[in-house]
Each structure stands twice: as structure tokens, then as C-alpha cells.
Amino acid sequence: MGTTQPSGTQTQEITFRFRSSGLFTANPGAHFAVVGRGESTSWYNRGRGLIVGGLGGTANPCAGGVRSQPETWFVNPANGEPSNYVWGGSYCGSWIYENAWYDVLLHVNSTNYFSYTIKQSGTTVGGGFAIEDTVNSESWIINNRLTGFTFGLVFADNPSAPWTLEFSDIKVKWF
Secondary structure: OOOOOOOOOOEEEEEEEEEEEEHHHHOOOOEEEEEEEEEEOOOOEEEEEEEEEEOOOOOOOOOOOEEEEEEEEEEOOOOOOEEEEEOOHHHOOOOOOOOOOEEEEEEEEOOOEEEEEEEEOOEEEEEEEEEEOOOOOOHHHHHHOOOEEEEEEEOOOOOOOOOEEEEEEEEEEEO
16 A cells, blocks of 8 residues: 655654464464565565564574564565565564454664564564664665555465454554
């Protein structure tokens, strides 16, 4: 979705709540992404944000279970292919449980920095830090042009088990 960046602002803020019910039990490798200052098509994403889910299969994997991880998305200038980078290790969040509501705050600014925080009942379980994204080769596009945001779900390939993923109170503003 697109938003209008008001003159004099530099940071896009996205807040929302989410809850999964059976999603990650039925689809252990599934994860959802929230991309700020973003642009998405059927074959690529651009922007910065976070992923939540079974992240053992990422390039910098998180320990088992459902966790969060910061990610940046871009088109690789060397080959024109979609690309991404995830920060692992200490950037991986704590365990996230099914059937509980979580509150998320994502900031993506115009100077290569982004941050997110995931809280459950007021306790931080993911993020809580700022990252300077020196990896994304399309930072100039993100910082100067992109004003949209994207929510997406990948690798949820088990249609035989019932599951849900709910989002509520989605708000986007600029400062």
C-alpha cells in the first residue's frame, strides 16, 4: 500500500497487532514479513523491516521455534535478481507463541536506519534496537523515493490444517 510522505518528515512509522492460531504449528517454515518504506511486485520487494516465523532456514538462521528477525530487501544490481539480507545471532528475537496478541512498532527512516520492537503484554520479545543498513544496494531508492508498506506471508504450504493469522490496528504515520 502507498502512503504520502509529508514534507519535512524522514521516518515512516508502522504500528499493528498480530496473532497467529495454528499457523506456525501447521507450517513450521512459514513466516510473515512487514516491509516499511517499501515497494512490492509479484517477483521482488524493496524496503526494510522484519520477519516473524520459523526462521531456521534463513541465510543467518535463528534458533528453533517462532522468532523475529530484521530483514532488508532489494534488487541485486549485479544480476537484476531479487535479493535480501537478514541479521541473525543477537538480532533474533525471543520465542513467539501461538494464540497470543503481540504489538509491533516499526520505524524506517531516510538515512539507512530502521528499528522495530515486538511486545507481548508490555514485555519486549523482539527487536528493541536500531540497525544501520549498509547492505542494501538500493538504499538511495528506499531513502528518497519509497513511501509504501507491505505485509506478506510465505512458505505456508499446509492447506490441510486449520490456521489463522490476524492483524489489527494497522496505522502508518510519518515524522
